[in-house]
Amino acid sequence: MGRWLRFAALVIVSLFVVSVGREIKINYEDELPVYNHTLAKIIVEYASAVYITDLTELFTWTCSRCDDFTKEFEVIELIVDIQNCLQAFVGVDPDLNSIVIAFRGTQEHSLRNWIEDLFWKQLDLKYPGMPDAMVHHGFYSAYHNTTLRQGILNAIQRAIDIYGNISIFVTGHSMGGALASFCALDLAVNHGMTDIQLTTFGQPRIGNAAFVRYFGKRVPHTVRVTHANDIVPHLPPYYSYFERRTYHHFPREVIPSPKVSFGLMVGKVSITPLPG
Numbered sequence: 323m324g325r326w327l328r329f330a331a332l333v334i335v336s337l338f339v340v341s342v343g344r345e346i347k348i349n350y351e352d353e354l355p356v357y358n359h360t361l362a363k364i365i366v367e368y369a370s371a372v373y374i375t376d377l378t379e380l381f382t383w384t385c386s387r388c389d390d391f392t393k394e395f396e397v398i399e400l401i402v403d404i405q406n407c408l409q410a411f412v413g414v415d416p417d418l419n420s421i422v423i424a425f426r427g428t429q430e431h432s433l434r435n436w437i438e439d440l441f442w443k444q445l446d447l448k449y450p451g452m453p454d455a456m457v458h459h460g461f462y463s464a465y466h467n468t469t470l471r472q473g474i475l476n477a478i479q480r481a482i483d484i485y486g487n488i489s490i491f492v493t494g495h496s497m498g499g500a501l502a503s504f505c506a507l508d509l510a511v512n513h514g515m516t517d518i519q520l521t522t523f524g525q526p527r528i529g530n531a532a533f534v535r536y537f538g539k540r541v542p543h544t545v546r547v548t549h550a551n552d553i554v555p556h557l558p559p560y561y562s563y564f565e566r567r568t569y570h571h572f573p574r575e576v577i578p579s580p581k582v583s584f585g586l587m588v589g590k591v592s593i594t595p596l597p598g
């Protein structure tokens with residue numbers, strides 16, 4: 323079966339699953355937060371739009387994915403780190419009365435390197451100020467040690483200057499979800515922000531159990547949306563050796579259209595804190 327056909331089949335199955343809603347499982351292991359599908363459908367459009375490479379369309383919010391539920395969005399800043407192939411934006415959604423920060427995941431050509439890196443370099447950095455908390459150095463650095471962080475902090479400050487202390491949504495898909503997590507934690511821990519909601523799609527693991535506990539306390543409004551066929555949320559693998567074959571389900575198909583990609587990713591919804 324051709325790639326496209328396989329993709330189409332997946333989409334149809336996913337749409338069916340979504341419409342029936344049977345595969346959507348919500349774990350109320352912690353009391354909070356409640357998964358709001360209407361809200362997630364809005365947020366996934368941001369997580370999807372940040373992949374757009376035409377920066378003019380993105381900045382003016384006229385891209386093909388800049389539509390539907392997010393028409394009124396006002397981009398405050400695009401942050402592009404060309405050297406590290408990173409992209410994010412900060413803006414204000416007037417309907418949500420919130421700042422929205424979205425991080426792009428990996429481009430397809432670097433996906434393989436990235437997955438291999440993820441596998442070989444596991445939890446290898448102590449998170450500052452958290453005893454026993456270990457995190458993935460690559461993700462930590464991609465947020466903390468590139469131009470992303472300062473660009474985002476500056477843009478948030480500009481948004482606050484204009485709109486006051488409104489709430490903040492942070493999102494991202496795949497690696498973008500990992501960066502979004504570090505960003506949300508940074509805002510909570512180092513900048514005293516409390517009204518933060520983190521929604522990630524198909525994000526990989528980023529830290530150990532101690533980190534996860536800490537994270538859950540500091541960013542309690544965390545929702546991870548994952549799809550069973552998406553390998554990234556299962557990375558880094560802990561027990562099995564790495565099989566190349568296992569990640570062929572995650573080519574660029576998962577990304578394109580907001581509705582479709584959400585269909586593909588929504589198989590399982592976990593509202594427990596980030597995985598260990």
Ligand SMILES: *[C@@H]1O[C@H](CO)[C@@H](O)[C@H](O)[C@H]1NC(C)=O
Pocket residue numbers: 358359360361418
């Ligand atoms: C879910 O989110 C939407 C969009 O922000 C909001 O209008 C709605 O009230 C929320 N539903 C609940 C149950 O919180």
Ligand SMILES: *[C@@H]1O[C@H](CO)[C@@H](O)[C@H](O)[C@H]1NC(C)=O
Pocket residue numbers: 463467
């Ligand atoms: C940050 O980047 C610099 C230069 O690329 C490097 O020397 C340093 O070790 C990095 N720090 C972390 C925590 O990754």
Ligand SMILES: *[C@@H]1O[C@H](CO)[C@@H](O)[C@H](O)[C@H]1NC(C)=O
Pocket residue numbers: 482486487
């Ligand atoms: C926003 O919150 C910060 C810290 O809590 C406070 O210093 C600042 O005055 C607030 N700004 C506005 C416009 O409310």
